[in-house]
Structure formats: structure tokens, C-alpha cells
Amino acid sequence: MSSFSFALAGIGLFVLGLHALIVHAHLLRKILAINIMGSGVSLVLVALARRGGDALPDAVPHAMVITGIVVAVSATALALVLMLKLAAETGSATLPDDSPE
Amino acid sequence: MNWDAWIPLLVVASSLLPGLVIFTLAEERIRLRTGLNLFGALTKLALVGWMFWGVYNGHHFETRLPLLPNLELVLRAGPLALLFVSLSTVLWLVTTIYAIGYLEGSPHRSRFFGFFSLCVTATVGVALSGNMITFLIFYEFLTLATYPLLVHRGTEEARRAGHTYLVYTMIGGALLLLGTAWLYSLTGTLEFTPRGFLSGLGEEHRHALIIIFVLMIAGLGVKAALVPLHGWLPLAMVAPAPVSALLHAVAVVKAGAFGIVRVVYDVFGVDFATGLGVMEPLAWLAGFTIIYGSLRALFQDDLKRRLAFSTISQVSYIVLGVAIAGPIATIGGVVHLVHQGLMKITLFFCAGNLAETLGIHKVSEMNGVGRRMPWTMAAFTIGAFGMIGAPPVAGFISKWYLGMGALEAGQSWVLLVLAGSSLLNAAYFLPILHAAWFRKSPESWPHEHDFGRKETAWALLLPPLITAALALAAGLLATLPFSPLEWAKLISVREFYRP
Amino acid sequence: MLQAVIADSHWAIILILLPLAAAVLCFLYARAANIIGVMTLSALVLSVAALGWQIRETGVYHHAIGGWEAPLGIGLYADGLSLLMLTITAVAGLGISIYATSYFKQQDAARFWPLWLLLLASLNALYLSADIFNLYITLELVGLAAVALAALTGGRDALAGAMRYLLATLLGSLAYLLGVALLYHGFGSVDIAILATQAEPVPVLWVAFGLMGAGLALKMALVPLHFWLPATHASAAAPVSALLSALVIKGAFYILLRLWLEIFAPHSGGAETLLGLLGSAAVIWGSLQALRQTRLKLLIAYSTVAQLGYLFIAFPLSTMAGAAVWSAAGYLALSHALAKAAMFLAAGNLMRFGGHDRIADLDRVVQRLPLTAGAFALAGVSIIGLPPSGGFVGKWLLLEAALTQGRWELVVVIILGSLLAAAYVFKVLGRAFTQAPVCQKARAVPARMEWAALLLACGAILLGFLAPFILPLMDIGDPFSASGVQP
Structure with missing residues (x-):
């Protein structure tokens, strides 16, 4: 298994998440989709940190991923709160179709 | 400290600052507002x-x-600038007095006089502009300052008229902007220069320059109400009379005509423009506008609308004088800038007086009004005779020089236009005069106000008398130094003869 | 003495830490939030001025926090472009803050201030970041704070708008982050200056730019990625709408511009044509949509979509006249920030006054709310690009570049956009003079809210006269020179 295939898998996750984000109406699925995309990007970062052969992997992308996870956690928390508020307000956890008139 | 460098700016500021202060005044501070207006x-x-x-x-x-990279805000008092700036300054003073009388007791006067002052600020800026970008700035500023005056009454009709005005002037402004920016991209300068600053451009720019000329004249022609760009002007009649007076005689229409003079003389230069072959079409357009405006005026019963079409016709005398492209016609065109202002503002003041005092808005209601309001109608008569071109009122001088200039330039068709237009002027003014002086007055006027023994309020009566006297004086004393005619000659000499 | 202090202090760090500390203070002492907030903003304006003086005297500011250089440490960098963006943020932010002190009730104010100050700290950090990963972090912080602000007042529309905005902004950030990963893989650094020298025209660069550009375009609501903006900006509270339209959007633009200038422009491969095309579409489409709206806040929101398009028109023009065109775009961004903030605040006044923002029922606000009407009108003048105003300066410079380069299609777009802007601005102003069919009861509007809007609008007008002083400041450190170099 080369690191390159991990990176490809990361890209795959990104695309999969993007697809889910667009087609699913339920907000929880959208939020999950965003998280999966985030995981995909992390995978790409980690996988590409390994630069050929036996050399030690570059530590910087790992640091980035950890930072990214922190950001993702807070973003997800905010998204969940918003979703709950919206659901309480409208009775459904989807985005209303109509623009405000 | 060189004071001379600041005087033009002060001239602009002398109406800008009072105007800004007036905006902040409460409605009932009448004396302070009047004081500020007159002080400015x-x-x-x-x-x-x-x-x-x-x-x-x-x-x-x-x-x-400094204004932009490589471009400056330039205000300069050249002969042409002085001619226009003194016209608007004198007429502003008179119109301010008139407006104070006219709007007495009506609402939102602080707003009105605030924009009124901004309007004059813009006009004076247009007059003093020393390059095209400065001109453009004040020209657009004028559009913005007049819009609130047009819709001042807040009726749906006023809003529509304002809308039409903006559609015309915004598109016109965009064309002028495009022309100016394009020109700048070719020359790298926009400084007004006697006989133009384009002579260094090569033959390869010929087509571009023709298009630029068309763009600029179209942009300016909107305000100058050249047919077919005149549609907004008759609608603008919904505004209060002082605004109409201002629009027609001092500010908007005049700024357009003045701009055409500037562009032809100080941007392109007469010779260069003639070489481009653009002057002849401009002359035809002006001639057509003169006849068309007069014809339309003939069929208007609404007095202000008749005067509006008359303006369309008369302002094109200025354009015609420029477009004939000869020194004598130039004198006629440029001097008409002043003469038309004096005469047309008189007529609008009088129309406002009739409406305000007796409720008369239509020509058909004017029977015998000369006996009820003799002074007003006397002023009106002088203005009307001036428009027709009868000596000794100022309009005669303009037409005389235009005619002579056309002959000198070998364009005798202009004489036909002048004669035809004079006949038409007579045809739409003389019946008014006849009705006013010789017909029997009706039992009662449409909506009469009582001003005691006077025919109307002093503030309404004095302004038309003053401007009528000035129109008469400009004709009678045309050969004295400092008369408009002498200045126009100076300008013509500068454009055509001085090395 | 004083000069030495100004020259040696780390203003950039103050610009980040001060609002952060103030955010915590506002959270702890909610009662004093208004005072703390406005004092912080005033201090920030002064700090930006000090930073400006500093970099004008001593050249660009560069600082590695704690002595650690990138990629491990955090580098700060400030040149003329950073200064411009910091100025926009501080000045427009101050106006909006003063407005907010009157706008929010105590309870909302306690939530508004910490979030807004956090947003401010993130924006300042964004404009001072020297590497693309820190740009990601700050961009994400800006987005999260902005979403929370958009949801502040609650209610169906605001929550839905905020949710939509959150999804869009997260998606945008992830695309950007993927681009960061690719750039780091390809060229071994996240430092912009190092990347600038290392970048080569290889596929990984183009893919990275595609991802980053798309992500940032989504955050900037560039047509056709603008779907989230109008509803979000129109449904938020007035000061928040102003913050979002005037400031937050500019953060993404700054990153795009920085990356473009330093890394991508020399290897663009025609991307500028695409950006110009989308920008033109945004100008026309956004303006037409604005013209169609019957509600004032939606009209203003679509106007944002349109005006941002002008910033993208600069891309195709920059290949031949880089510095001049980017100065124009910077000036447009600055004027737009002030004018658009003023417009949204004026709209907020009108909503407070009449309880609605239906354009047809504005009902003589020219007389009844003259300062607000004046603010809207003056802001409108700058948005249209009429002289004298900052908008005019920006559009004139753009027009000049387009004409000199013979780009007639862009000339047409620039002028048409202005005409359409005039149409939608005066559509509102005309109604402000007339009487509505049904006369409405009105609530009083605090003078402070009226003056805040008016002063911001006056600022946009005043910019029309300040170009000779501001343009040279933008050029400190030559931020715009890179894109002049073309293969």
C-alpha cells in the first residue's frame, strides 16, 4: 500500500461527501457529509506527508490535521446547534425551500 | 499665500457651505435660512x-x-468660464429671492433650499472646470442635486418625471463618461486648451475620435435637450416654478449647452472638429431641434409646457452657433448662452407669478391678464419679444450674429432656420401677448390670491422685472465693455485668431 | 520618543490580541459590553493608523511569533494590501459598532459583542497571516463567527440563512484546505513567500488553484455560487448584515488576491479570463436581480453580489497593468465596504421605523427620516460610481485600464453595471419621496443609528477626494507588482 493510494482514498471521501452534501436534504446528513469531506482532506494531508522511501514522514501535515480536527469539532458543534434550533422553529431538520419574501 | 489660487474654490464653496448648513436647519428658522441663502x-x-x-x-x-493619479481637480476662471459663472451667479441671486417668495409657507423648505444651493454649486463648478474630469464630476453632481428638486412635491407624477429625468441623464452621463475615459486613454490629458488638445493625434485615431465626439455630444445633448434626447424636459414641468426657472435658464439645460461649447472649442478645437466632419451634422441637428421645438411649442396650451418646448428650441441656437464653426457665429452662439438665460428665466418667473397669484396654468386662461398684473406681463412681453428676436431686446443680437456668421461661413440654410424659427416664435408668443393685453378679462380667475393693492408679492414681482431689465440692457448696451456681447467677442477672438 | 514607540511596537500583534481580549471581557462583563466594544474599535482604528505609519516609515512588517518561522511557527506579515484591508475592517467596523450600541437590546448585545470581537480578531489575523495554513484557520474562524452572528436574532429566516451560510462556508474552507494540502505536497511549504519562489506550472499547482479558487469564490458568493448570500445577508440583524456584506466577504477576496498575486498569476493558464467572465456575469446578473426585488434588504444583498463582480473584472485586466488595476480593485473594495455598511444600516433604520422593508411602502422617509434617506442616497452614489465618491475613483481606474487595453466587453460591463446600479438605487429613492397608499405608524429611530449610517456614507463620498493619499499607502511593499510579470 503506497501512501498515494491513501491520498486517493482521501480524495474519494471528499467527493463522496460532496455528493452527499448536495443530494441529501436532511441537515444531519449534510453535516455528516461535511465531516466525511473533512476526514478525506485529513487523509490526503497525512498520506502526502510521507515523502518516498524510508525517510521519516514530515510532521507538519500531522500538526495541521490536529488543528483541522479541532476546527471541525467546533464547526460541527455549531452546525448541530443551528440544526436543532431550526428544527425547533420549523418542525423539520431541512432547509426551507423558499427564499424569504 | 497666493489668494488667486483659492478664489475659484471659494466661489464653489460659497454656495456649497451655506447649502450644507441649510440642510440642518429646522423648518421654522426662516430668517436664518433666508440670511444664509442671501449671504451665499x-x-x-x-x-x-x-x-x-x-x-x-x-x-x-x-x-x-490632486484627484486621481495624473489627474487633478482644476477650477479656472477663463473668459468662457467667467461668462457662464457670472450668468449663474446673478441669476441665482434673483432666483433665490423669487424662491423665498414663491415657497413661503410651503413644507420642506430647508431641504429645498439645501438642494437649491447644491444645484448652483454644481453649475458654478461646471462653469469653472478647467479639465474634462472636473467638468464630468460637477456635471453628474448637477444631476444628483436637481433630482430632489424635481420630485420635491412627492406626488406620483413628480416621481415619474424624476424617474424619466434620471433615465435620460444617467445614460447621458454614462456616455459622457465613456467618451471622456476613452479620450483620456488616447491622449493622457484632459486639460481644456484653447483650440483643443487633440491636434497631436494621428490619422489612425480618426474613427475613434469621431465616435468619442458623438458619445460626448450625446451625453451633453441630453441635458441640452437636443432632439431626440429632449423627452425629459417637458415632463420636468411638475417641479415648482423656481426649479423650472433654474433648470431652463441657469443650471441643467445650460450646463449641457455649455458643455458642448467646451467640448467643441477646448477639447476638440473648431478646426480639428471640422476636419473630422462632425460639425455639419451637429449644425443640422441643432437646426432641426430649433424648428422642432418651436413647432411643438405652438400646440401646447399649458403655459409651462409651451415655455419648455421653447427652451428646447432656443438652447439649440447656442449649439448652432458653435456648430457653424465661424468666428461671428461663435459670438452669436456664446452670447445666446447669456441672453437665453435672462429671457427664459423672466418668462418662467412670470408664469410662476400667474400660477401663484391667479391660478393660471394655461394659455387659454390668460385673457386680459395684462390689466390685472401689468408689471408681470410687461416683463413677460420683454422676454417674449426677446425670444422672437425683436430689437432692441437681447435675443435680437444673438440672432443677428448667428445670421451673419452663417453667411460668413457660407451656410445660408441657417438663415432659413432662423427665419422660420422666428416666425414660429412669433406665432406662439404673440397670441399670448394679444390675449393678455387686448382680450377682455373673465369674471373671475381660476384661483386668486389676495395681495392687497399690489398685483403680487414683492419677492415674486421684483425678480422678473430685474431679469427683464437685464435682458433689455444686454440688447441696448451691447457695445459697452463688459457686456455679454463684448465677452463673447473676446472668446471668439481667443478661439479663432490669437496665435 | 513617541515616534520611536510607534516604530518599534508590534501593532500587528495588538491588532489580533486586543479584540480577542475584549471579546472575553465582553463575555464576562456583559453589562459593559457596549463601552468595551466601542473603545476597542476606537483603539483598533488608532492601532491600524500606527501600523500604517510604521510600515510607511520602515517598510513591510514581518514577524515570526516566538521566534518560530513557518511552517512550525506563525508568521505575521503586513504590507500596503494588508493595511488596506485592516483599515476597511477597523473603520467600517467602528461605524457599525457605534450603530450596534443602540440597535441591540441588552440581551442580544451580550451575545453580539463577543462574537463580533472574535470575528474582528479573526479578520485581523487573516490579513496579517503570512502562510496559507494560518489563512485557512483564520478563514474558518471568520466563517464560524459570521455564521453565529447571522443566527443571532433567531427566527426562521435568520436560522435558515445561517445554516445555509454555514454549509457553504464549511464547504468552501474544505476545498481551500485540500488546496493547501496539495500545495504543501507539491512545493514543500505553506509560507507564501517561499511558495512564490518555488511554484512551477505543474498540474498540482493548477488543481490546487482550482480547489482554492472555487472554495473562496463560494465564500465570496461569486456567480454562480451566490445562492446562499441574498437570503443570509437579508435575514440577519442590520449590523450583522452590514458586517457580512462589508467585511466578511472581503476576507475571502483578500486570500484569493494574495494567492493570485504571489503564487498563481505567473502560471495562471488563462484562469483570469474565467474569473473575469464570472465577474462580469455577477455584475449584470446581480444588478438585474437587485432591480427585481421588492424588499430593500434583498435588493442591497443582490447589490453586493453585483459589486463583488467588479473585483473579479480586475483579474483579466491585471495581466497587462497589474499595479494600477489592483489599486482600483482595492479602492473599490474600500468604498464598497463603507457604502454597503451604510446601506444596510440605513435599511435597518427603515425597518425599525416602519416595521418593514417593502420598497413600495417607504412612505416619505425623505421627510420623516432625512438622515437615513441621506445616508442611503450618498451610499448609493458611491455604489453606482457617480462622482465624487470612492466608487467613482475605483470604477474610473478600472474603466481606464479596460479602455487602454481595448477590452471593450469589460468596458460595456463596467458601464452597464453602473447604469443598473443607478436604476436600483433610484428605484428606492424615488419611493422615499412619495406617500404610501396606507399611512403607517412609525417607531422612533435613535439618532445614533441615523448618524452612524450617514457618517459611513459620507466616508464613502469623501474617498472620492482622498485617492492621492490612499493609493500610495496601498503600494507599500509593492504587493501588486507580481502579477505584472507574465510568461
């Missing part, structure tokens, strides 16, 4: 007088402020 007007008059004296003594008044 008189200060401006004094400053312009100072510039006149200074220019006569060889001073050079020029304000330069």
Missing part, C-alpha cells in the same frame, strides 16, 4: 466680481487639487 449668493457675486476685475488686470485664477 452675495458672497458669490462679490467673488465673481473680484475675479472679473482680476482677470481684467491680468491675474490668473486657478485652483488645482
